[in-house]
Amino acid sequence: MRITLIGPAHPYKGGGARHTTELAHRLAARGHDVVIESWRAQYPAALYPGRQTIDVPEADLFAGTRHDLAWYRPDGWHRIGRRAGRGADLVVVTVFSPVQVVPYLGILGGVGGRARTVALCHNVLPHERRAVDVALTRALLRRVGTVLTHSPAQARLAGALVRGTGTEVRTAALPPHLPDMGGAAKGGGARSEGAAREPVRDHLLFFGIVRPYKGVDVLLRALAAGAPPSVTLTVAGEVWGGSEGLRSLAAELGIADRVEFREGYVASSDLPELFGAADALVLPYRSATATQNVWLAHEHGLPVIATRAGTLAGQVRDGIDGLLCTPGDPGDLARALADFYTEGTPERLRASVRPVDPGPYWDTYIDALTT
Structure with missing residues (x-):
């Protein structure tokens, strides 16, 4: 044809x-x-x-x-x-x-x-x-x-x-249709025999274009309410409309020193280092259609904490290679963050992560x- x-x-x-x-x-x-x-x-x-x-x-x-x-x-x-x-x-x-x-x-x-x-x-x-x-x-x-x-x-x-x-x-x-990372993620993360022994870093990652429907504000509220005070967050990606409102919210919540905004497009060559520094990818979407980010996280051996918006619930196995929560609900996301950082949970979820075929x-x- x-x-x-x-x-x-x-x-x-x-x-x-x-x-x-x-x-x-x-x-x-x-x-x-x-x-x-x-x-x-x-x-x-x-x-x-x-x-x-x-x-x-x-x-x-x-x-x-x-x-x-x-x-x-x-x-x-x-x-x-x-x-x-x-x-x-x-x-x-x-x-x-x-x-x-x-x-x-x-x-x-x-x-x-x-x-x-x-x-x-x-x-x-x-x-x-x-x-x-x-x-x-x-x-x-x-x-x-x-x-x-x-x-x-x-x-x-x-x-x-x-x-x-x-x-x-x-x-x-x-x-x-994942980006070509030049083999940097191959053989690591989910494919490594030592994946379950990766150290807990007390660090979370949000990755992607930041728009209101992605729920980064919900994540900031949940981080303040539910994650241990040692846990930090990187928000990496282009921020439509600027990050001033989110930075002000982080300051208002008392977590400005725990949140890094890495603004701008993230090249594929930078992804292994970015994902490698995190315990989990967090996708706090209010709504969603379809996303590659769960599979991208799994390619790097990371579990995913996500809402049940769109197709996310079909990509994250709740309690196996990630945790799921209610869209638009800071309290339920805070619960998921607290559950994730219970003893042994990051290692257990990481050990079950598998790259997609x-x-x-x-x-x-x-x-x-x-x-």
């Missing part, structure tokens, strides 16, 4: 670019003829306050990648759509934000009816949404033949938006996308 993927690739950073690129490699390995139509300018800077691109690729680049799309060049959207429609049996648009909808509608207009179309939704709707986001997303999803979502909850959301149309909604778990996830995912 000839397949065109419309989505980010290097030099764009993060899981979106890695997913598009890994998907292209996996499809090509199955014998498909694949092209990535990527961006040279994906978002206006005002709509994405963080760093958009990186210098060093986080995964093997895909040779069949073009970078002709730009948010400010609507004349190119239809042209690229026509090119995709002429050259592909299947055109896949990867959806991260309603900001992409208008360019994608232009691309799909160029495709016309010449190829089967799929909207691959990393997020059907944003976690922090505006009224216009629903209308934009509805317009896009009703223009494609199939919507692929990453959880049953997201499928229900998409189904409500396309109700009464012929658009099919499918679900497949988001497969692992990506193969079965990708097989199911590609079948859902291509059949």
